[in-house]
Amino acid sequence: MHQFTHEVEVLADEVLAYSLHRLKSDPPLDGPLSESQLFDAVGNTITAKGLGGHKALEVFTRVLAKACISTDHPRNLAFIPSAPSEYANLFDLVVGASALYGGSWQEGAGAVFAENQAIRWLSDLAGLPASSGGVFVQGGTIGNLSALVVARAEARKLWPETSRWAIACSKEAHSSISSAAQVMDVDVLAIAPDADGKLRGADVAREIDIFHGSQETRVFAVVATAGTTNLGTIDDLVSIGPVTKERDIWFHVDGAYGLAAMCAPAAREKFAGIELCDSFIVDPHKWLFAPFDACALVYRNPRVAKEVHTQHASYLETLQEEDVWNPSDYAIHLTRRTRGLPFWFSLAAHGTDAYAEAIEKTMEVARAAAEKIRLHPRLQLVRDPELSVVAFTRTGWGSADYQSWSDHLLANQIGFIPPSAHHGQPILRFAIVNPWTKLSDIDLILESL
Ligand SMILES: *Cc1c(COP(=O)(O)O)cnc(C)c1O
Numbered sequence: 001m002h003q004f005t006h007e008v009e010v011l012a013d014e015v016l017a018y019s020l021h022r023l024k025s026d027p028p029l030d031g032p033l034s035e036s037q038l039f040d041a042v043g044n045t046i047t048a049k050g051l052g053g054h055k056a057l058e059v060f061t062r063v064l065a066k067a068c069i070s071t072d073h074p075r076n077l078a079f080i081p082s083a084p085s086e087y088a089n090l091f092d093l094v095v096g097a098s099a100l101y102g103g104s105w106q107e108g109a110g111a112v113f114a115e116n117q118a119i120r121w122l123s124d125l126a127g128l129p130a131s132s133g134g135v136f137v138q139g140g141t142i143g144n145l146s147a148l149v150v151a152r153a154e155a156r157k158l159w160p161e162t163s164r165w166a167i168a169c170s171k172e173a174h175s176s177i178s179s180a181a182q183v184m185d186v187d188v189l190a191i192a193p194d195a196d197g198k199l200r201g202a203d204v205a206r207e208i209d210i211f212h213g214s215q216e217t218r219v220f221a222v223v224a225t226a227g228t229t230n231l232g233t234i235d236d237l238v239s240i241g242p243v244t245k246e247r248d249i250w251f252h253v254d255g256a257y258g259l260a261a262m263c264a265p266a267a268r269e270k271f272a273g274i275e276l277c278d279s280f281i282v283d284p285h286k287w288l289f290a291p292f293d294a295c296a297l298v299y300r301n302p303r304v305a306k307e308v309h310t311q312h313a314s315y316l317e318t319l320q321e322e323d324v325w326n327p328s329d330y331a332i333h334l335t336r337r338t339r340g341l342p343f344w345f346s347l348a349a350h351g352t353d354a355y356a357e358a359i360e361k362t363m364e365v366a367r368a369a370a371e372k373i374r375l376h377p378r379l380q381l382v383r384d385p386e387l388s389v390v391a392f393t394r395t396g397w398g399s400a401d402y403q404s405w406s407d408h409l410l411a412n413q414i415g416f417i418p419p420s421a422h423h424g425q426p427i428l429r430f431a432i433v434n435p436w437t438k439l440s441d442i443d444l445i446l447e448s449l
Contacts, residue, residue: 143256
């Protein structure tokens with residue numbers, strides 16, 4: 001049935017050769033071009049007769065790929081970059097070649113089984129019970145939204161009279177929480193963290209009680225962040241958890257970036273209290289060495305998620321046998337790529353010790369980078385790094401200086417470090433998730449400051 005003609009055979013060699021070359025060599029940093037520059041270079045690529053595989057691949061490899069910043073470059077320390085292991089990337093080729101459907105057990109049993117073992121490892125690290133479970137979704141944004149929709153459904157059972165709802169979280173919570181609130185048409189109770197940037201149980205309790213005392217709107221979920229995107233700060237989970245239990249409020253932990261560090265024994269203690277959560281997320285595409293795009297969404301009690309997220313239709317009921325695990329039933333999605341498989345493969349092949357070592361290595365580089373910044377005559381550390389984000393400022397610089405330094409760094413293909421802001425002031429930050437980022441890379445960047 002497959003039309004593997006001679007032309008396809010030749011293209012297969014070209015595609016595999018390019019892929020292997022990209023995987024084996026140091027990634028180029030590259031950078032964006034404007035739309036008109038790209039159009040001048042490739043023109044309109046969609047034509048009635050087609051370009052042919054060879055030419056279309058050439059358009060990609062010679063022009064389009066070079067107009068994309070490599071997120072796995074060791075001096076790409078922007079936002080939260082990525083650092084997929086070679087095994088994970090190679091297995092992504094297998095996933096791409098296999099036409100796997102990850103929505104139901106009936107269609108994807110073997111793949112779903114493997115994904116679930118990877119989810120189990122994460123939920124064991126968090127200390128959730130054996131009955132917990134979850135699913136890989138596209139990213140933390142969808143993971144947070146899916147969990148919060150379940151949380152509200154649970155709250156509606158407890159307070160059926162309530163007509164207006166709110167999510168409580170830190171003012172430093174990720175933008176995806178207010179995005180979820182907007183989609184769900186609920187309010188956000190944004191609570192100030194302490195001087196270290198951490199949300200504390202006592203503040204959460206006081207703010208929620210004042211809120212409930214003054215109006216009809218009820219808080220249905222508290223979102224704590226285990227590793228803020230900007231500074232890597234972990235909220236005080238162990239004091240927040242009991243506050244939610246006492247008030248029958250869902251406790252969700254957004255660990256898209258930071259919860260990866262649960263697998264490093266030296267860091268596990270920082271997440272004390274995670275075992276109290278009703279749901280959590282962590283993105284393997286951030287700091288667990290998997291390619292885009294994969295977020296692990298885990299529920300303490302997946303049954304309640306299934307009640308909320310299962311789609312019902314005459315053509316789907318055949319999939320709903322009792323005690324069958326259909327990944328589609330646990331988030332806002334139906335058709336899904338088996339996006340947890342590259343992560344599973346890398347974890348299965350390397351073993352969990354290698355994961356712990358790689359995470360510890362990145363945290364060590366972050367600590368050493370912080371030390372260099374502390375000793376640097378023109379730089380000030382914003383805060384001691386809690387995980388692997390190092391934030392700092394440069395004496396005498398304003399926003400425009402940071403931006404032009406950053407533009408220069410990318411233009412010269414040295415690194416990609418866009419400025420951020422903290423308390424309204426511009427800052428620079430290194431987000432170190434790549435075990436190939438060496439201290440010599442940090443030195444190279446610091447030299448230009
Ligand atoms: C990155 C991030 C998200 C969003 O995850 P995506 O995968 O980009 O959708 C949510 N929360 C935190 C803390 C993050 O760092």
